Structures are given as C-alpha cells and as structure tokens.
Amino acid sequence: AQKVTQAQTEISVVEKEDVTLDCVYETRDTTYYLFWYKQPPSGELVFLIRRNSFDEQNEISGRYSWNFQKSTSSFNFTITASQVVDSAVYFCALTNAGGTSYGKLTFGQGTILTVHP
Amino acid sequence: SAVISQKPSRDICQRGTSLTIQCQVDSQVTMMFWYRQQPGQSLTLIATANQGSEATYESGFVIDKFPISRPNLTFSTLTVSNMSPEDSSIYLCSGEDRNEQFFGPGTRLTVL
Numbered sequence: 001a002q003k004v005t006q007a008q009t010e011i012s013v014v015e016k017e018d019v020t021l022d023c024v025y026e027t028r029d030t031t032y033y034l035f036w037y038k039q040p041p042s043g044e045l046v047f048l049i050r051r052n053s054f055d056e057q058n059e060i061s062g063r064y065s066w067n068f069q070k071s072t073s074s075f076n077f078t079i080t081a082s083q084v085v086d087s088a089v090y091f092c093a094l095t096n097a098g099g100t101s102y103g104k105l106t107f108g109q110g111t112i113l114t115v116h117p
Numbered sequence: 118s119a120v121i122s123q124k125p126s127r128d129i130c131q132r133g134t135s136l137t138i139q140c141q142v143d144s145q146v147t148m149m150f151w152y153r154q155q156p157g158q159s160l161t162l163i164a165t166a167n168q169g170s171e172a173t174y175e176s177g178f179v180i181d182k183f184p185i186s187r188p189n190l191t192f193s194t195l196t197v198s199n200m201s202p203e204d205s206s207i208y209l210c211s212g213e214d215r216n217e218q219f220f221g222p223g224t225r226l227t228v229l
Binding site for chain 1: 118152161213225
C-alpha cells in the first residue's frame, strides 16, 4: 500500500522568510510519480510539480524549489522569500507510473502554511 | 494542460435527496477520477471513471451511493445519492493528461 506523510500540520512564518514543507512517502513500486499541489482558500487544487521516480534532480521554479531524495523517500518543497499569497494548504501526493493503480493519487494530510505580513 | 470545469460550484441539499455533479474537460483525457475532501481533511479517491464501462470504486465507496457515468473522453458525472450530513464535502473531478493530473474547481456540497 502507498502512503504519504506530511508531518507538519501547520506552519506559520513571517513574510520573506524561507520555509520548507516536508513530504515522506512509502511505496513498493519502483516507478512512481510524486506531486505537489497548492490549495488556496478559494478551494481549487493548483498543480505545482510532478516528479518521476527516476529523476532525482532537484528543481527550481522561481521562488519554489523541490528536493527529491529516494534514499530517504522524501520530496520536500521549499518556498524562498515567502509572500502572503503563498498562504494555502499544500498537499504532497503519489501515484504509480503503471499498472491498475496508475493515476490514482494518494495524498498526504496537507500542511497549512500561513505567511504573515 | 487540460482545463476542467464542474457544475454546480456549490449546493445546499436536504438529507435523503440526490445531487448530480458534472465534470467537463476541454480536451480528451484518458483517465478521469472523482475525489472527496471532507471538511479540514485531505483528498480521498472515490472512483475511476471509465469511458464506456462501469466505474472502478475504491474501498469504502459503492456504486449505489456514488453512481458515476462517463459517456465520452471529456465528460463525467458523479451522483451523491440519498444524502446525509456526513456527505457534506468538496467533490473534485480530475483528469490525467500527459502524466499530469489536473483538478476541477470542486463542488462544495452541504447537506442539511
């Protein structure tokens, strides 16, 4: 069975601080995809990134960066110089890359990020 | 990337009634899914909507309670049947497009 753990339930920072959201996963599959989504107060789920299990390169997109380490089964997300607009719930998710479970996302419990001005 | 719309965006319903939620994708997608997000909780997969055949339900979800249709590659419906207050949730449709999964804006359902 797959499992995604986001141990940080809530994080509160002041604007311009850097913040890292942790994600640890469990899967027996050798090929899988990891995702991060943002859910602002309006409720829609915004896709941020997808990472293939074979690609361990870290990725940077503007103020966002992701650190994928298979050795520790972690896929952490860092926001640099946080802004008030970053306040949202962030979800980490996992799916198989093939088989009957392909496409079915297993979500972590989410981390509520609040950025104060 | 695919754009997904849902109707209605929100509804307030009486217990014992049923509500059908529509999901429309602006391009053909191979796979479509329905998720539920109970208040303050994470997302849980209800079922995979299969085009032209019966949906595949996850453990804890049954067809009689959540009948799903998918007549083509761009459209699906989820019905929440015989509703109770415990069904109050956000229901989200998603589509898989080139190994990326996109979500609709969700339907906020409140059952009184």
